[in-house]
Amino acid sequence: MIPQHIFQIQFKLGKRATFFANEIIFFEGEINYTRIHFAMGKTRLISKTLSNVEERVNTDCFLRINRKYLVNQKFISKVGRKSIVLLDGRILPISRRKRFVVS
Template identity: 35%
Template sequence: MKKTLFAKPLTNVHVELIAPQFDMPDLTLPFWGSRKKMPMHRIVRLEGEGNYTLFHFADGSQLMVSLTLKKMESRLSPKVFARPHKKNIINLLYLEALHPDNQQLIVSLVNGDRVEVSRRKASRFIKQVKGFQQELLILNSAPTISIMAA
């Protein structure tokens, strides 16, 4: 299986440094009868399970909320979050590689998760990833911060 890397994956430290550049406010999520603020930039992936969404965070923790993936998608930053499949939304800050295999494209994330890209969404997803990578290169070339050096 061929592996396509767009850039060196970002470390958690780099994600923390560049997150403010992408306008990602905290999300307020319903949690056991109350509300809880969660930093958007620490979300690695969202997984839809019927009327619920399972959040996967950078520290390995998970949180299930009673909101649909579609509802959550409207609350996320479209510059950083992409929906490669009807059941998943991924944070491009945690993208590790793309794996084209025959007619299937698979995304691997830095936490080890692998997500299929639907054939219908593949070309739009790849365009979004390339646009995001260009933006990272622009941020990386800024003299005040070195993002990709690790």
């Protein structure tokens, strides 16, 4: 069993990558791929859908705020009616259905 604060991805060639939840700001869905946005400013594109990633991460740490974003709660600075503000200043939209989950 993998500890809850660790996120592992296995790639097609059998290689495996391990990420720590406190390093990930958010996941951004891009059709059949997901872009991981890290706290150090880097990004990484993986060949997994956002739904697949959501099944693998700790739901106590990450919130699905709309169909495109899965956000680490530790990096949320402010929650508004239609969007959230991250600690780095980025603004991400919240869907109407998810507004009550984020509040």
